[in-house]
Amino acid sequence: MRRHILWSIALAAILAPTYFAAAQGPHAGTELTAFVVADRFAGALQALAPRFQDETGIRLNIVPQGYPELYQRAIADFVGGTAEGDLYSVDIMWSGEWAQASHLVDLAPLIARHADEIDVDDIMPVMWNLGGWGAQQIAFPLAGYAGVLSHNREVFEAEGIAVPTTTAEWQEVAARLTADGRHGIVMNGARGAPVAQDWMYYMLAHGGRLLDADGRPTINAPENVAALEFFASMFAYAPPGASSYAWGDRELAFRDGRAMMQMGWSTGVRSHNIPEMSQVVGKTAIGELPMLAGVPQANPFGGWGIGINRRSPHQEAAWSFILWLSQPEIRKEFVRLGGEPIRRSTLTDPDILAEFPWYVNVLKSFETGNGNFRPRIPQYSRMQETLGLVVNQVVIGELSAQEALDRAQAQLAPLFR
Amino acid sequence: MNRHRAARLARQLAIYLLIALVLAFFLMPIVWLFQTSLKPSRDAFAIPPMWWFSPTWANFERMFATTRVVEYLRNSLIIASGTTALSVALGLLAGYGLARHPSRTSDGLALAMLAVRMAPPVAMLIPFYLMMRDLGLLGSYPAVILLQSVLNTAFVTWLMRGYFLTLPKDMEESALIDGCNRFQAFLYVALPMAGPGVATGAIFAFTLSWNDFLLPLILSGRRTRPLTLGILEAFSSVEIAWSAIAAMSVVTVLPVVLIGLLLQRYLIRGLTLGAIRG
Amino acid sequence: MMRRTVRWWTRAGRVGSLIWVAPALLFMLAFAIYPVGYSLYISLFDYHLIDPTREQVFVGLANYVRAFGDQVFLVAIRNTLLFVVMAIGTQMLLGLGIAVLLNRELRGIGIIRSLLLVPLTLTPLVVALVWGALYNADFGAVSYYLKLLGLDIGRGPVGEPRTALASLVVIDIWQWTPLVALMLLAGLQAQNQELFEAARLDGANGVQQFLHIALPLLRPILIVALLIRTMDVFKLFDSVYAITGGGPGSATEVMNFYIFKTGLTFFDMGYAASMSTLLLVLISFFTAIYIRVIGRTEAYG
Numbered sequence: 001m002r003r004h005i006l007w008s009i010a011l012a013a014i015l016a017p018t019y020f021a022a023a024q025g026p027h028a029g030t031e032l033t034a035f036v037v038a039d040r041f042a043g044a045l046q047a048l049a050p051r052f053q054d055e056t057g058i059r060l061n062i063v064p065q066g067y068p069e070l071y072q073r074a075i076a077d078f079v080g081g082t083a084e085g086d087l088y089s090v091d092i093m094w095s096g097e098w099a100q101a102s103h104l105v106d107l108a109p110l111i112a113r114h115a116d117e118i119d120v121d122d123i124m125p126v127m128w129n130l131g132g133w134g135a136q137q138i139a140f141p142l143a144g145y146a147g148v149l150s151h152n153r154e155v156f157e158a159e160g161i162a163v164p165t166t167t168a169e170w171q172e173v174a175a176r177l178t179a180d181g182r183h184g185i186v187m188n189g190a191r192g193a194p195v196a197q198d199w200m201y202y203m204l205a206h207g208g209r210l211l212d213a214d215g216r217p218t219i220n221a222p223e224n225v226a227a228l229e230f231f232a233s234m235f236a237y238a239p240p241g242a243s244s245y246a247w248g249d250r251e252l253a254f255r256d257g258r259a260m261m262q263m264g265w266s267t268g269v270r271s272h273n274i275p276e277m278s279q280v281v282g283k284t285a286i287g288e289l290p291m292l293a294g295v296p297q298a299n300p301f302g303g304w305g306i307g308i309n310r311r312s313p314h315q316e317a318a319w320s321f322i323l324w325l326s327q328p329e330i331r332k333e334f335v336r337l338g339g340e341p342i343r344r345s346t347l348t349d350p351d352i353l354a355e356f357p358w359y360v361n362v363l364k365s366f367e368t369g370n371g372n373f374r375p376r377i378p379q380y381s382r383m384q385e386t387l388g389l390v391v392n393q394v395v396i397g398e399l400s401a402q403e404a405l406d407r408a409q410a411q412l413a414p415l416f417r
Numbered sequence: 418m419n420r421h422r423a424a425r426l427a428r429q430l431a432i433y434l435l436i437a438l439v440l441a442f443f444l445m446p447i448v449w450l451f452q453t454s455l456k457p458s459r460d461a462f463a464i465p466p467m468w469w470f471s472p473t474w475a476n477f478e479r480m481f482a483t484t485r486v487v488e489y490l491r492n493s494l495i496i497a498s499g500t501t502a503l504s505v506a507l508g509l510l511a512g513y514g515l516a517r518h519p520s521r522t523s524d525g526l527a528l529a530m531l532a533v534r535m536a537p538p539v540a541m542l543i544p545f546y547l548m549m550r551d552l553g554l555l556g557s558y559p560a561v562i563l564l565q566s567v568l569n570t571a572f573v574t575w576l577m578r579g580y581f582l583t584l585p586k587d588m589e590e591s592a593l594i595d596g597c598n599r600f601q602a603f604l605y606v607a608l609p610m611a612g613p614g615v616a617t618g619a620i621f622a623f624t625l626s627w628n629d630f631l632l633p634l635i636l637s638g639r640r641t642r643p644l645t646l647g648i649l650e651a652f653s654s655v656e657i658a659w660s661a662i663a664a665m666s667v668v669t670v671l672p673v674v675l676i677g678l679l680l681q682r683y684l685i686r687g688l689t690l691g692a693i694r695g
Numbered sequence: 696m697m698r699r700t701v702r703w704w705t706r707a708g709r710v711g712s713l714i715w716v717a718p719a720l721l722f723m724l725a726f727a728i729y730p731v732g733y734s735l736y737i738s739l740f741d742y743h744l745i746d747p748t749r750e751q752v753f754v755g756l757a758n759y760v761r762a763f764g765d766q767v768f769l770v771a772i773r774n775t776l777l778f779v780v781m782a783i784g785t786q787m788l789l790g791l792g793i794a795v796l797l798n799r800e801l802r803g804i805g806i807i808r809s810l811l812l813v814p815l816t817l818t819p820l821v822v823a824l825v826w827g828a829l830y831n832a833d834f835g836a837v838s839y840y841l842k843l844l845g846l847d848i849g850r851g852p853v854g855e856p857r858t859a860l861a862s863l864v865v866i867d868i869w870q871w872t873p874l875v876a877l878m879l880l881a882g883l884q885a886q887n888q889e890l891f892e893a894a895r896l897d898g899a900n901g902v903q904q905f906l907h908i909a910l911p912l913l914r915p916i917l918i919v920a921l922l923i924r925t926m927d928v929f930k931l932f933d934s935v936y937a938i939t940g941g942g943p944g945s946a947t948e949v950m951n952f953y954i955f956k957t958g959l960t961f962f963d964m965g966y967a968a969s970m971s972t973l974l975l976v977l978i979s980f981f982t983a984i985y986i987r988v989i990g991r992t993e994a995y996g
Binding site: 432435436437440442443445446447449450453458461462464465466472506507510511513514515517518522526528531532533534535536537538539540541542543544545546547548550563564566570571618624627628630631636645648653659662666669670673676678679681684685686689 | 711713714715716718720722723726727731733734737752770793796797799801807808809810811812813814815816817818819820821822824825826828829831834836839841869872873877878882885892915919926928930932933934936950951954955956958959964967968971972974977978981982
Binding site: 068070239393 | 742767831838848849850851854856917927939940941944945949956959960961962
């Protein structure tokens with residue numbers, strides 16, 4: 001009997017340290033660096049990093065970058081083989097390019113293995129676009145964005161205007177609201193990614209698409225030309241400087257109450273109600289993308305995934321972070337701190353809905369979200385660069401919409417041989 | 418007599434007014450920058466522009482609390498010091514040699530040095546990037562320091578050559594006659610006298626390195642990120658945090674502005690000296 | 696033994712200077728000449744760094760041919776040259792004017808010089824960001840005052856294709872005119888006043904004195920200022936990157952920026968290298984002109 005007790009004590013003594021080690025985690029002491037875009041969720045990640053460290057002992061450095069800088073930094077890191085970043089935030093459209101070039105670790109096997117832990121069914125299906133490419137999943141969904149039409153509800157109600165549901169109404173409303181230093185709408189006009197990406201909302205609204213069913217470019221299809229003409233004409237109702245606006249400027253114009261409508265991502269909605277930032281607190285609402293008459297409702301979907309650098313020496317630790325972040329309780333905290341949801345459970349959580357009531361609309365949008373209206377193909381960066389120039393040229397009146405898209409088609413077609 | 422006096426006075430006034438206008442033009446943006454860093458975000462872009470306001474340290478507090486500005490400051494300092502040391506060392510020797518051995522080849526070399534500085538960094542950046550990658554130096558301090566030094570050495574050489582050309586050779590000649598070799602003459606005679614010239618070269622090298630943005634954009638890593646890159650972090654997709662940008666910009670420009678003000682004699686003198694001797 | 700050493704070290708001409716220049720030369724050789732040479736080599740290949748699976752195909756001069764057929768590149772050349780001419784021309788004249796203005800007995804000249812110094816010590820990126828904010832069509836101070844003056848600024852100074860490049864030129868002028876001005880001022884103040892006295896006694900007025908005495912004496916410094924500034928203006932990058940991204944349209948697309956995008960965002964290395972070579976050729980052309988001019992000045996002593 002005493003022998004048993006002694007053995008038990010000895011065993012407990014031996015096992016005790018491992019108990020503490022487990023609470024610390026197998027990768028304790030590792031330092032991870034994550035390069036993420038300076039969107040709202042970057043702040044949320046930074047706020048969560050200490051908690052992650054407490055629970056696992058892994059030190060996480062979140063380094064926010066501007067949008068063009070992030071892409072540059074990432075590609076330079078991959079090409080240079082330097083493993084500067086262990087984790088990268090991946091924009092939805094980069095999925096194909098980064099998958100094909102094998103920059104990131106394919107997470108599909110890991111996700112399959114941990115499927116129960118992750119509760120894969122709770123993650124909205126559209127979210128897998130954030131890093132999915134063919135059979136690969138090179139990034140795990142991090143923040144899902146719904147394309148929404150933000151508008152100044154107070155002014156709409158004061159003027160007795162209904163929220164537009166068709167493109168014709170949209171233009172009418174924008175025109176009506178433009179007067180006395182106030183502008184009906186605001187869009188990105190700056191050459192490059194800003195104008196290209198904003199135009200793509202309007203392309204979707206006209207039932208246009210950049211690729212056909214076989215994946216061949218249809219840049220100058222009639223619907224796209226019409227969409228571009230529409231987009232350019234709307235600048236008449238936007239602030240004069242809009243032709244040089246990027247996302248930050250566009251959001252500012254709306255938050256300052258100078259523009260009555262903007263088409264943008266749901267992640268911007270939160271800042272509309274922050275007193276230090278916004279002049280229109282409590283006065284705004286969101287709606288869906290107005291469609292061309294006869295075209296079924298489409299909901300733009302975008303967002304970011306988080307992936308592991310193939311050259312990182314800390315892949316397991318990095319995966320443990322992704323896994324940790326995906327837990328429902330952590331996701332809820334992430335959203336509360338500034339992130340965007342990926343789980344249905346988060347989007348239907350009463351606490352979340354109390355604080356962010358518009359997630360009801362966002363959930364609906366996700367259910368029929370179109371994550372491919374900006375093709376997630378390997379040639380996307382080139383496409384964006386070309387469109388970024390010609391669309392800007394149409395906006396400033398240098399080219400007609402037809403000329404512009406014909407040019408883009410001619411330039412991009414060779415890339416799809 | 419009175420009319421003459423009045424005309425002169427008017428002329429004086431006009432000149433001072435003109436000077437005031439010139440200064441206003443050249444200082445307005447800087448004043449704007451400093452003011453914006455001290456304004457709360459909402460007032461940064463108030464229309465009409467607010468020139469009077471109640472200042473706040475909030476932007477700086479937030480910067481020190483939420484960004485890695487101290488780390489970036491340290492990195493900028495390390496990179497700039499490294500570049501300065503290397504460029505000045507190499508440029509000093511080269512400039513001295515070219516000054517003391519005038520010949521067609523020397524002149525040719527001097528111009529070649531200047532020509533290197535003419536080359537746009539982009540031309541060298543791409544192969545340099547590949548070179549650093551193959552050497553495993555990408556993202557380290559040397560990666561940035563080496564290429565910056567290339568551009569700076571050329572300029573410092575040219576500066577030092579101009580400076581040494583204005584320095585009388587007598588003392589060195591007598592040292593040589595006394596039996597020193599050229600290097601000893603340089604070390605014990607010329608170098609002590611070269612103080613101002615070295616100061617000029619050092620200021621230029623330091624300033625150019627500290628203010629550089631393109632080379633660190635490509636060659637620096639997460640641990641060696643200087644201030645110029647830190648500023649760009651304030652551009653997010655939901656807002657452009659001008660107040661944050663202003664705060665970090667102030668931290669970035671202040672050191673060099675102060676150096677420039679304290680040592681202004683050397684800055685301009687160095688350039689004009691080089692000019693006088695071609 | 697020692698005398699021979701002395702003689703060897705002091706031998707004027709090639710060997711003498713070479714020893715001293717050797718460290719710097721070797722350094723440049725390794726980290727400047729070699730990269731440039733390698734760049735020339737790559738320019739003959741179809742080299743896409745981003746796609747390691749793709750073969751590096753030798754294509755000879757195909758990249759160069761492509762460059763001359765590339766509309767954006769041609770526009771970039773034009774914009775770069777336009778920028779150089781506008782920026783250099785204006786700042787030289789303005790700098791000269793300011794130098795003349797300040798070349799007199801003034802109270803507080805020390806402070807004036809100090810204040811004038813500040814713009815050129817600033818980080819170009821910061822300068823670009825500040826001016827970008829000031830140029831903002833909707834709430835920039837510059838736009839505001841322009842509108843106050845009754846001007847229709849349309850999409851804003853950097854939003855209108857017609858004025859975008861010129862607006863960037865203004866930024867360059869703003870930052871670097873003080874350099875020219877201070878250099879020329881130092882030159883003017885170093886000039887021997889007796890020359891001017893003699894001329895005045897001969898009946899020459901202020902303007903004639905300036906044109907025939909001060910200006911020619913100022914020539915060496917003018918050349919140097921011209922040289923330094925031209926070198927730097929060809930490398931224009933920060934303001935394009937930070938404010939316009941080459942837009943609106945291609946109005947502010949300059950060579951340095953386009954090469955950067957091609958080589959370091961799209962990693963189309965071969966093509967970027969070929970354009971770099973062309974840019975270097977362009978700059979060498981200007982260098983050659985300057986060398987001839989300086990050579991002439993040296994002859995004057």
